[in-house]
Amino acid sequence: MIPEMQNDPGADDGFRDLAEKITRESEFRCTNYKDGCVRRRIAVRMRARGAATYAQYGDLLDSDSSEYERLMDTLTVNVTRFFRNPNTFAVAAERVIPELWQRVPRIMVWSAGSASGEEAYSLAALFHEHARSIGALGRLGRVSVLGSDIDRGSLDAANRAAYLPASFTDTPPEILDGLFPRVGDRRTVIPAIRAITRFERRDILRDPPAPAAFDLVACRNVVIYLDRATQEALVESLFDSLRPGGYLIMGHVETIFGRARRNLVPVDIRERIYHKPL
Numbered sequence: 014m015i016p017e018m019q020n021d022p023g024a025d026d027g028f029r030d031l032a033e034k035i036t037r038e039s040e041f042r043c044t045n046y047k048d049g050c051v052r053r054r055i056a057v058r059m060r061a062r063g064a065a066t067y068a069q070y071g072d073l074l075d076s077d078s079s080e081y082e083r084l085m086d087t088l089t090v091n092v093t094r095f096f097r098n099p100n101t102f103a104v105a106a107e108r109v110i111p112e113l114w115q116r117v118p119r120i121m122v123w124s125a126g127s128a129s130g131e132e133a134y135s136l137a138a139l140f141h142e143h144a145r146s147i148g149a150l151g152r153l154g155r156v157s158v159l160g161s162d163i164d165r166g167s168l169d170a171a172n173r174a175a176y177l178p179a180s181f182t183d184t185p186p187e188i189l190d191g192l193f194p195r196v197g198d199r200r201t202v203i204p205a206i207r208a209i210t211r212f213e214r215r216d217i218l219r220d221p222p223a224p225a226a227f228d229l230v231a232c233r234n235v236v237i238y239l240d241r242a243t244q245e246a247l248v249e250s251l252f253d254s255l256r257p258g259g260y261l262i263m264g265h266v267e268t269i270f271g272r273a274r275r276n277l278v279p280v281d282i283r284e285r286i287y288h289k290p291l
Contacts, residue, residue: 027067130171133160161215
């Protein structure tokens, strides 16, 4: 039986020391995230391991190296599905994908914070379906989709490309079996989509991409967890990563700031899709 925590971890002044320790010793920069978000996720592991205070949990991290791996899984947890928020993908399919296909010879796409790959594969699927609709599947290789995440376990899952049915609850039924066929109790991703999609470990706060590297960047439901200064710095970095004429897709409750706000043209405000003018 797991013992009850003796104190409310939110009131424990050892939190700051623990956050700095995790930032110093791991790949997750707690100090860039909102305290409330980090506290809640650390509390999950504290309850699981029966640690009553932040200090006790810090000692546990020192004595059990495997706990860091479990903590990273908790801190970087992402709720994701194929075509999550379907209307966002519908707007992109109608107003973004055809324009890029027609204008850009070599289309570079980045799914930043792609977790286990569902968003990156969904973006690749949009290009596949557009190419199929105009009889140009032979030219799909001109599209390159990069999915990046900080969590190695998520990236391993993305590369396996085998997902439980729950991951497809938002997937348009007309493409489900054609692009994501059943293999046993899971669905996989067809080779044509996997061929244009790759994954790499990248901390978007520490490892910003080269300027003007991408034509389409999706960074959804990442910014909301960061403190204000880090939010502004990340949005600036995302803006710089876009080529002129590129598109940025943010999460429904996220806001753009500063130079990006002044220079990005809304494509669809509700779906948080923006265009960087040529």
